[in-house]
Amino acid sequence: MSPIVKLNKVSKSFGSLNVLQGVSFDVAQGSVVAIIGRSGSGKSTALRCMNGLEKINGGEITVCNHHLHQNVTKAQLRALHLDVGIVFQSYNLFPHLTVGQNIMLAPKWVRKQSKAEAKDLAAEVLGKVGLAEKFDAYPEQLSGGQQQRVAIARSLAMQPKLMLFDEVTSALDPELTGEVLKVMENLAKDGMTMVLVTHEMAFAKGVGDKVIFMHQGKVWEEGDGEILSAPQTPELRQFVGNGL
Amino acid sequence: MTYTFDFSFLAEYWPELLSGLMQTAQLSILSIIFGFLLGTVLAVGRTADSKAVRRICAIYVEAIRNTPLLVQMFMIYFGLASIGFKLSAEFCAVLAIVINVSSYTCEIMRAGIESIKKGQLEASDCLAMSWWQRLFLIVLPPATERVYPALVSQFILIMLATSLVSQISAEELTSTAVRIDSMTFRSFEIYTVIAVIYIALAFVFRIGFWALSQLVFPRLRRLGTPL
Amino acid sequence: MLTSFQIQALLVAALWTAGLSLIAFSLGGAVGLLIAVMRVSANRVLRAISFTYIQIVQGTPLLVQMMLAFFGLSILGFSIEPFTAASAAMVIYSSAYFGEIWRGGILAVPKTQWEAAECLALHPFQRFWLIIVPQGLRISTPPTVGFMVQIVKNTSLASVIGVAELTYTSKLINNSTFQPFTVFSLVAVLYFCMCYPLAWWSRKLEDKLNVAHR
Numbered sequence: 001m002s003p004i005v006k007l008n009k010v011s012k013s014f015g016s017l018n019v020l021q022g023v024s025f026d027v028a029q030g031s032v033v034a035i036i037g038r039s040g041s042g043k044s045t046a047l048r049c050m051n052g053l054e055k056i057n058g059g060e061i062t063v064c065n066h067h068l069h070q071n072v073t074k075a076q077l078r079a080l081h082l083d084v085g086i087v088f089q090s091y092n093l094f095p096h097l098t099v100g101q102n103i104m105l106a107p108k109w110v111r112k113q114s115k116a117e118a119k120d121l122a123a124e125v126l127g128k129v130g131l132a133e134k135f136d137a138y139p140e141q142l143s144g145g146q147q148q149r150v151a152i153a154r155s156l157a158m159q160p161k162l163m164l165f166d167e168v169t170s171a172l173d174p175e176l177t178g179e180v181l182k183v184m185e186n187l188a189k190d191g192m193t194m195v196l197v198t199h200e201m202a203f204a205k206g207v208g209d210k211v212i213f214m215h216q217g218k219v220w221e222e223g224d225g226e227i228l229s230a231p232q233t234p235e236l237r238q239f240v241g242n243g244l
Numbered sequence: 245m246t247y248t249f250d251f252s253f254l255a256e257y258w259p260e261l262l263s264g265l266m267q268t269a270q271l272s273i274l275s276i277i278f279g280f281l282l283g284t285v286l287a288v289g290r291t292a293d294s295k296a297v298r299r300i301c302a303i304y305v306e307a308i309r310n311t312p313l314l315v316q317m318f319m320i321y322f323g324l325a326s327i328g329f330k331l332s333a334e335f336c337a338v339l340a341i342v343i344n345v346s347s348y349t350c351e352i353m354r355a356g357i358e359s360i361k362k363g364q365l366e367a368s369d370c371l372a373m374s375w376w377q378r379l380f381l382i383v384l385p386p387a388t389e390r391v392y393p394a395l396v397s398q399f400i401l402i403m404l405a406t407s408l409v410s411q412i413s414a415e416e417l418t419s420t421a422v423r424i425d426s427m428t429f430r431s432f433e434i435y436t437v438i439a440v441i442y443i444a445l446a447f448v449f450r451i452g453f454w455a456l457s458q459l460v461f462p463r464l465r466r467l468g469t470p471l
Numbered sequence: 472m473l474t475s476f477q478i479q480a481l482l483v484a485a486l487w488t489a490g491l492s493l494i495a496f497s498l499g500g501a502v503g504l505l506i507a508v509m510r511v512s513a514n515r516v517l518r519a520i521s522f523t524y525i526q527i528v529q530g531t532p533l534l535v536q537m538m539l540a541f542f543g544l545s546i547l548g549f550s551i552e553p554f555t556a557a558s559a560a561m562v563i564y565s566s567a568y569f570g571e572i573w574r575g576g577i578l579a580v581p582k583t584q585w586e587a588a589e590c591l592a593l594h595p596f597q598r599f600w601l602i603i604v605p606q607g608l609r610i611s612t613p614p615t616v617g618f619m620v621q622i623v624k625n626t627s628l629a630s631v632i633g634v635a636e637l638t639y640t641s642k643l644i645n646n647s648t649f650q651p652f653t654v655f656s657l658v659a660v661l662y663f664c665m666c667y668p669l670a671w672w673s674r675k676l677e678d679k680l681n682v683a684h685r
């Protein structure tokens with residue numbers, strides 16, 4: 001089966017700063033890929049490029065049969081966003097809408113579902129993240145972990161083929177981190193294809209089918225979870241040593 | 245000081261004052277609605293991607309905000325008449341006030357729009373929303389809620405400024421007072437009376453805008469906290 | 472087109488507009504400071520008086536205030552001098568807004584400054600006038616300068632009681648020439664030249680203050 005995501009020699013720079021320097025990797029259908037690496041190594045940038053939030057300067061990205069290149073159009077990006085969900089570190093829930101409205105918004109306006117359909121769907125995905133009873137609450141009434149789970153549910157409601165997660169637990173304390181990771185683990189079990197940037201080494205090793213270590217804008221090392229136990233490069237060895 | 249105050253003319257003229265009050269309220273509400281709509285369009289223009297659009301909106305706003313409403317009103321009323329447009333004084337009045345209030349609303353709404361974090365925009369893009377959906381569902385509602393108090397203050401000022409339309413002989417509270425003054429010569433008394441009416445109307449407007457906020461901002465109604 | 476005499480008349484009228492504005496800035500500012508201090512005073516009566524004053528002034532149109540000043544002064548036995556009446560109205564009007572702006576500034580002075588002032592063993596009076604008020608006024612310079620734009624524009628209302636400032640003069644000229652676009656555009660430009668520098672300055676001050684607070 002051909003990979004659902006394919007990055008081929010992707011480069012990206014902000015001004016004179018070359019953040020990605022020829023990044024290539026694949027994501028197989030139904031797999032979980034964890035991207036790890038030092039702060040500033042370009043993990044978030046790689047993820048954002050995969051979703052078209054940053055335009056790439058060179059190379060090629062294919063995501064769910066959408067091709068991203070330098071001159072990608074707005075319409076192409078919209079089509080991509082119908083297939084790919086993303087969850088941010090800072091939740092980015094819409095503060096003026098209730099949890100239910102946050103989730104129903106895109107299905108109703110973008111997918112043109114009826115109100116009843118959208119409501120059933122919202123109830124279903126909220127159940128999946130264990131927050132069925134928070135349908136009518138406003139984001140600010142929820143804990144950070146609950147807000148992050150709502151953000152995951154909001155993405156799920158678009159029934160994406162691929163989900164991207166950018167350090168979704170780094171703003172949370174350990175207890176709340178656990179409840180969010182649990183939700184992501186269940187998603188993985190359900191067969192969702194996921195790419196996640198994370199600092200949770202144990203999670204990367206346990207749930208990741210593939211682990212990618214990024215360093216200085218390059219894929220420095222890649223393999224299954226075992227590369228964390230037996231690093232090949234001194235950089236990863238040092239990173240793991242500090243991290244664990 | 246031997247002046248004796250005499251408010252007895254009120255017995256005869258109160259129905260006129262009442263209808264003047266109604267005209268002022270009507271004029272104010274019309275101007276506020278259209279001024280808000282135009283001002284919001286301008287604010288979106290002020291924050292647009294296109295530099296040319298931003299420039300044009302900025303020039304409009306600066307030109308309007310740095311010249312007096314009275315002069316704008318004369319320009320529209322006498323100016324349009326001089327090139328053959330015979331428009332009613334009331335229409336010219338609303339037009340001038342709408343143009344004026346739109347420039348203030350623009351600056352207030354712009355602050356609201358700029359207060360929306362980039363993450364909100366990215367989140368809506370990633371949910372595959374169109375530009376219009378993003379504007380109307382994600383940007384404008386919280387932007388308006390955030391600057392609502394400033395908008396209300398501006399709208400009260402505009403209600404008071406409708407008194408200027410008496411200068412182009414449009415009918416409202418102040419022009420009614422001018423007319424009653426010319427018939428009764430109780431100048432100080434009549435202007436005191438309408439001053440009190442304006443204070444009351446400002447109070448009623450404040451209550452009205454509070455009620456409106458409860459209606460259109462469900463989050464505010466439920467939680468009562470600023471966004 | 473306008474004759475040179477008419478243009479000269481407009482320029483003289485602009486001086487009256489500027490003069491009236493200056494009176495409103497200075498006297499209105501003085502009264503406004505008093506109002507602001509009363510608003511933050513510990514004395515309930517002073518607070519109530521200043522609050523009511525602001526509510527009344529901000530609840531009525533300046534046009535009506537002009538009329539009341541004009542006819543009120545004559546009731547008090549002064550001869551009806553339009554410029555005096557307009558000055559009185561402008562001072563009352565601007566003092567209420569200055570009072571409200573500066574109250575905000577004084578209240579925005581950080582609590583630590585009050586405490587620091589207390590530690591310096593200054594007399595409460597010195598504390599307030601030497602430490603708090605100057606800082607409060609500095610915080611509120613951008614809105615203060617911004618309000619000056621409103622003052623300049625609102626002197627146009629003095630025309631309704633017959634002060635020969637810009638707007639009044641332009642109306643007279645329009646009545647005789649009937650070239651409304653020419654006349655009022657020219658006047659608008661004159662107002663713009665007086666207001667825009669103030670608006671620009673206010674924005675600069677605001678930017679500077681924002682940078683300092685970041």
Ligand SMILES: Nc1ncnc2c1ncn2[C@@H]1O[C@H](COP(=O)(O)OP(=O)(O)OP(=O)(O)O)[C@@H](O)[C@H]1O
Nearest residue numbers: 014017019037038039040041042043044045046167
């Ligand atoms: N919009 C931007 N403009 C300029 N520079 C940027 C921008 N976004 C990221 N960078 C820079 O690119 C580099 C890589 O950033 P990136 O966010 O991808 O790192 P990261 O690996 O996600 O780090 P972290 O673990 O801290 O999130 C950093 O040096 C960062 O300062």
Ligand SMILES: [Mg+2]
Nearest residue numbers: 043044045167
């Ligand atoms: Mg990052």
